[in-house]
Amino acid sequence: MSVKRDSFSLSFAVGAYGTAFGAASVTAHFSVLQTCLLSLLTFSGASQFAVIGVVGAGGSALSAIATASLLGTRNALYGVRMAPILKVRGLKRVVAAQVTIDESTAIATAQSDEADQVTGFWHTGFGVFVFWNIFTLLGALGAKAIGNPSAWGLDAAVPAAFIGLVWPRLVDTKTRLIAGAAIALSLALVPFTPAGVPIITTALLAIIVGWRA
Amino acid sequence: MSIQWIAVIGTSALAFTLKFIGHSVPSKWLANPRITRINALIPIVLLTALVAVNAVTARTKIVIDHRMAGLAVAITALFFKLPFPVIVLGAAVGSAIAYHFGY
Numbered sequence: 189m190s191v192k193r194d195s196f197s198l199s200f201a202v203g204a205y206g207t208a209f210g211a212a213s214v215t216a217h218f219s220v221l222q223t224c225l226l227s228l229l230t231f232s233g234a235s236q237f238a239v240i241g242v243v244g245a246g247g248s249a250l251s252a253i254a255t256a257s258l259l260g261t262r263n264a265l266y267g268v269r270m271a272p273i274l275k276v277r278g279l280k281r282v283v284a285a286q287v288t289i290d291e292s293t294a295i296a297t298a299q300s301d302e303a304d305q306v307t308g309f310w311h312t313g314f315g316v317f318v319f320w321n322i323f324t325l326l327g328a329l330g331a332k333a334i335g336n337p338s339a340w341g342l343d344a345a346v347p348a349a350f351i352g353l354v355w356p357r358l359v360d361t362k363t364r365l366i367a368g369a370a371i372a373l374s375l376a377l378v379p380f381t382p383a384g385v386p387i388i389t390t391a392l393l394a395i396i397v398g399w400r401a
Numbered sequence: 402m403s404i405q406w407i408a409v410i411g412t413s414a415l416a417f418t419l420k421f422i423g424h425s426v427p428s429k430w431l432a433n434p435r436i437t438r439i440n441a442l443i444p445i446v447l448l449t450a451l452v453a454v455n456a457v458t459a460r461t462k463i464v465i466d467h468r469m470a471g472l473a474v475a476i477t478a479l480f481f482k483l484p485f486p487v488i489v490l491g492a493a494v495g496s497a498i499a500y501h502f503g504y
Contacts, residue, residue: 201486210487222409234448239412241455249407253448255417256408262444267423286419338500341493344471347455348492351472355479366442367449374450376479378458384453390446395486398439 191304195295195311202233202291205349209236210327212346216244220328221364227324231317232289234259234353237346242384251384258391266293273305287313290353362397369393467504472495 206227213223218240226236235256242252267288273296276284292313299305360366370390377386456468474495478488 201484204486205489218405218409225409225413229409230416232416235412235416238447238451239408241451243404243408245454248409249404249480252404252408253411253415255451256412257419259444259447260416260419262440263416264419264423264426265440267420268426269445271424281424281436282421285424286417288420288423292434300444305410336449338467341467341495341497341500342470344456344468344475344496345489347452347468348471348475349485349489350448350455351475352479352485352488354445354452357445363442363445366446366449369448370446371453374453375463378463379461387447387450389473390450391443394437394442394446398442399435401438 191295191299191308192218192311195308195315198291198295199312199315199319202316203323205233205234206320206323207327207330208345208349209233209240210324210329211331211342212237212327213240213324214328214331215342216240220325223323224325224327227321230256230260231286231320232256232260232263233320234350237350238385238387239264241346245384247382247384248379251382251388255384258388262290263288266290269293270309273302274309282307287317289313289316291316294383313316323344366393405496466501470499470504 195258209227210223213226213236214220218226220308230236230239238256238259239252242255243249247255267285270284270293274281274284287310292309295312296305296309299308354367358367370393372389374386375392377389381389450474456472457463457465471492471494475492476487478491483491
């Protein structure tokens with residue numbers, strides 16, 4: 189019972205944030221239709237914000253797709269983790285793949301009972317999907333009435349949301365140093381490279397550090 | 402086709418492909434501890450870099466403006482372990498106030 193309640197509250201909280209995505213996407217010159225399609229089809233918050241961030245900053249479609257896809261690679265790892273728990277094939281596996289995100293994996297892996305793991309995955313996956321898409325549409329429509337996004341602080345809300353997502357992972361000195369290096373490297377590259385490149389390049393830091401120890 | 406459409410279609414196709422590959426990969430392939438460590442670090446560096454670029458740059462220049470006020474509020478909220486929506490809303494309010502004061 190509590191797994192369903194946890195799934196619902198997480199789904200609603202995360203879904204409501206879709207408002208910020210909808211508004212930010214329209215602000216970055218994506219249409220309402222394109223904004224809603226990103227939430228329906230891409231359905232991965234970090235990747236969606238990366239796409240509109242790179243394109244909005246004047247980057248190419250290729251660097252937007254590459255940055256978003258690098259951010260989406262962890263969903264592949266979540267799939268690896270969830271597959272043996274869900275044991276689904278065919279169309280059900282296609283649906284499971286689409287709702288494999290941070291939240292559904294987090295709720296599922298927090299359960300000790302195997303039935304609860306399956307319940308948590310599906311309830312959170314569908315819950316976030318429904319709320320995220322409803323709120324994306326509301327945010328996209330609302331943005332037209334908002335006017336200048338800076339006047340409402342929307343341009344700070346997006347990086348703040350990312351800090352909120354990364355913060356719990358900065359648990360030890362090594363991780364904090366790598367995060368600091370990522371800031372320094374990306375900002376150092378900004379004046380000399382096309383938009384998107386400064387972010388993708390920091391993946392090298394992860395490869396170098398992860399390779400050695 | 403506009404850059405936005407290419408980005409929407411390309412990102413969506415790759416996003417689903419990545420998710421589906423994960424559900425189809427034999428888990429022993431990813432058991433290598435080196436691969437596991439790199440994959441754990443990748444979202445951290447990418448998201449941190451994205452924050453930095455979104456917060457203090459405009460096109461190809463470093464620009465410190467009202468957004469820093471929003472981020473300061475967000476980081477303060479994180480220190481006090483406030484919930485996610487409060488962090489986002491607080492950043493928006495802080496940034497908007499700074500903007501109205503001309504920063």
